Amino acid sequence: MEKREAGLIEKLARENEEFKKLLEEHHNLKKDLKEYEKKVYLTPTQLMQKSKLKKLKLVGKDRMEAILREYHPKS
Numbered sequence: 494m495e496k497r498e499a500g501l502i503e504k505l506a507r508e509n510e511e512f513k514k515l516l517e518e519h520h521n522l523k524k525d526l527k528e529y530e531k532k533v534y535l536t537p538t539q540l541m542q543k544s545k546l547k548k549l550k551l552v553g554k555d556r557m558e559a560i561l562r563e564y565h566p567k568s
Contacts, residue, residue, distance in 0.1 A: 498565070505561070511560065515553045516557065522546050522550040526546050529543045
């Protein structure tokens with residue numbers, strides 16, 4: 494998401510429950526992925542979990558982008 498949309502993101506986080514939930518999940522997934530990045534070696538199970546978290550984060554981000562497009566003022 495672009496920085497110029499920061500105001501709209503803040504507004505949607507206050508007014509749109511789905512967006513707020515997605516944004517919170519995005520931050521939590523980002524935090525969880527950072528924990529995996531700290532490790533030198535990951536077990537196969539950890540690699541699968543890391544991949545799953547990345548996919549969930551991407552799906553959430555795609556949905557947030559779709560919501561932003563719906564609310565973004567047309568230029």
